Amino acid sequence: MLLPADGAAGSVGTGRIARSAKKMHTKRLLLFIAILAAFPSVSLVAEGTVSRHSLTAPASENAWPMLAANPERTSWTPEEVRGDLYVDWYRPIEPYIPYKIQPIAANGRIYVSTARGLYAFDAANGNVDWVHATELPLGHSPTIATVNGTSTAFVGGYDRKIHAVNALTGQPIPGYTAYEAGAGFETNPLVIQDPSINNQPTIFTGNRDGYFYALDAVTGSLRWRYATEGAILFSAAYKNGVVYFASNDAHAYALNALTGSLVWKSDQLLGQGFHSFWPVVYTHPATGTDYVVFTGAENYRMSELHLTIEETAALYSYYQTSDASPYLPITDPPVDGD
Numbered sequence: 165m166l167l168p169a170d171g172a173a174g175s176v177g178t179g180r181i182a183r184s185a186k187k188m189h190t191k192r193l194l195l196f197i198a199i200l201a202a203f204p205s206v207s208l209v210a211e212g213t214v215s216r217h218s219l220t221a222p223a224s225e226n227a228w229p230m231l232a233a234n235p236e237r238t239s240w241t242p243e244e245v246r247g248d249l250y251v252d253w254y255r256p257i258e259p260y261i262p263y264k265i266q267p268i269a270a271n272g273r274i275y276v277s278t279a280r281g282l283y284a285f286d287a288a289n290g291n292v293d294w295v296h297a298t299e300l301p302l303g304h305s306p307t308i309a310t311v312n313g314t315s316t317a318f319v320g321g322y323d324r325k326i327h328a329v330n331a332l333t334g335q336p337i338p339g340y341t342a343y344e345a346g347a348g349f350e351t352n353p354l355v356i357q358d359p360s361i362n363n364q365p366t367i368f369t370g371n372r373d374g375y376f377y378a379l380d381a382v383t384g385s386l387r388w389r390y391a392t393e394g395a396i397l398f399s400a401a402y403k404n405g406v407v408y409f410a411s412n413d414a415h416a417y418a419l420n421a422l423t424g425s426l427v428w429k430s431d432q433l434l435g436q437g438f439h440s441f442w443p444v445v446y447t448h449p450a451t452g453t454d455y456v457v458f459t460g461a462e463n464y465r466m467s468e469l470h471l472t473i474e475e476t477a478a479l480y481s482y483y484q485t486s487d488a489s490p491y492l493p494i495t496d497p498p499v500d501g502d
Contacts, residue, residue: 226241226242226243227269227270227308228241228266228267228268228269228270229268229269229270229307229308229309230268230305230306230307230308230352230354230355231266231268231304231305231307231352231399231442232266232399232442232444235354235356235401235402235403236401236402236403236444236445237399237401237442237443237444237445238444238445238446239444253289253290254290255285255290255291255292257276257278257283257292258280259278259279259280259281260278260279260301261276261277261278261279262277262278262279262301262302262303262304263440264303264304264305264350264440265277265278265304265305266305266352267305268305268306268307268308269287270308270315270331271308271315271331271332272286272287272288273285273286273287273293273331274286274287275305275306275308275317275331277302277303277304277305277306277319278301278302279301279302280297280298280301281295281296281297281298281302282295282296282298282302282306282317282319282327282329282334283295284317284331284334293334294333294334295334296317296327296329296334296335296336298321298323298327299323300321300322300323300348301321301322302319302320302321302322303320303321303322303348303349303350303351304319304320304349304350304351304352304399305319305352306318306319306329306352307319307352307353307354307355308331309355309365309381311328311337311355311357311365311381311382312365312382314330314331314337315330315331315332316328316329316330316331316337316355316381317329317330317331318353318355318367318381319353320348320349320350320351320352320353320369320371321348321349322348322349323348324344324345324346324347324348324349324371325342325343325344325345325349326342326343326349326353326367326369326379326384327342328340328342328381328384339382339383340382340383340384341383341384341385342384343377343379343384343385343386345371345373345375345377346371346373346374346375347371347372347373347395348371348372349369349370349371349372350372350397351369351370351371351396351397351398351399351400352369352399352442353367353368353369354367354368354369354399354400354401354402354407355367355368355381356368356402356421357381358405360404360405360421360422361405361421361422362422364380364387365380365381365382366378366379366380366381366387366421367379367380367381368400368402368407368421369399369400370396370397370398370399370400370409370411371395371396372395372396372397373395374391374392374393374394374395374396374411374413375389375390375391375392375396376389376390376392376396376400376407376409376411376417376419376424377389378421378424387424388423388424389424390417390419390424390426392411392413392415392417393411393413393415394411394412394413394414394437395411395412396409396410396411396412397412397437397438397439397440398410398411398438398439398440398441398442398443398458399441399442400442400443401442401443401444401445401456402421402445403445403454404454405420405421405422406418406419406420406421406427407419407421408443408445408456409443410433410438410443410458410460411438412437412438412439413432414432414433414434414435414437414438414460415429415430415431415432415433416429416430416433416443416456416458417429417430418456433458433460434460435460436460437460438458438459438460441459443456443457443458444456444457
């Protein structure tokens with residue numbers, strides 16, 4: 165969905181991707197892409213200054229200090245990997261690594277969230293540098309940011325807290341007391357300090373309780389929170405004083421990062437919600453206009469239920485005509501063996 169800068173509904177376009185696994189029992193994941201203008205008319209940075217995410221800027225431009233590499237979630241780095249690839253090292257560990265996790269690279273280490281805490285590996289040889297143990301599983305990858313001169317790993321867990329750990333030693337950060345949310349965190353936190361938020365180091369992250377939180381990155385205290393009508397499992401993106409995310413109420417949101425006030429809220433988007441991914445802030449190279457790309461998903465096709473042709477056709481007909489249907493329309497009815 166393409167929305168103008170004020171967030172009002174515009175022309176609608178959906179893109180879908182289907183991948184076949186087996187001829188008789190095909191699993192298809194249908195994705196749609198919603199593209200929303202990123203409200204370029206709102207600028208929270210003084211004229212003549214440049215917004216920089218000073219906390220999340222890596223020591224090396226080739227580092228990967230957070231999910232998708234940067235606050236805009238572009239997954240871009242200037243480093244290229246070419247030639248014949250081989251296994252340099254591997255390190256088996258006992259705890260489960262959740263499916264959402266990306267390895268995070270900073271400080272010459274690889275940081276991995278697990279069901280038993282945060283692991284830091286030496287990037288050169290795979291040796292375990294330290295482990296910050298937690299009682300409950302961690303919900304997503306950490307973000308590595310420098311706060312008050314200390315490289316810090318911020319990571320959320322099912323214990324309803326955002327942990328702050330010294331990224332070099334694995335020890336808790338003195339003076340930081342984690343705020344306790346209403347449910348566990350399954351999103352990668354943004355950690356931002358720039359002129360748009362008065363250079364106040366701030367953690368931005370959504371929670372399964374339906375709130376989007378802004379927390380003090382030094383003390384852990386609550387700055388503000390914004391309520392939605394669904395769990396927030398979608399990690400947020402950020403640019404120029406605005407945070408972008410989607411909730412499982414099927415809406416995308418843009419919030420003022422300083423105050424938590426609503427900049428815009430999309431119309432209800434298609435699909436089964438926003439469960440795993442993240443928005444991407446894309447800047448059009450010709451116009452300089454910012455857009456935010458959201459990806460959502462529909463469940464497996466009805467043929468995955470192994471119904472007869474008649475049963476599948478009946479369900480297809482029902483969901484095509486029901487006003488309460490949560491499913492995306494399917495262009496062609498399923499056929500036997502599809």
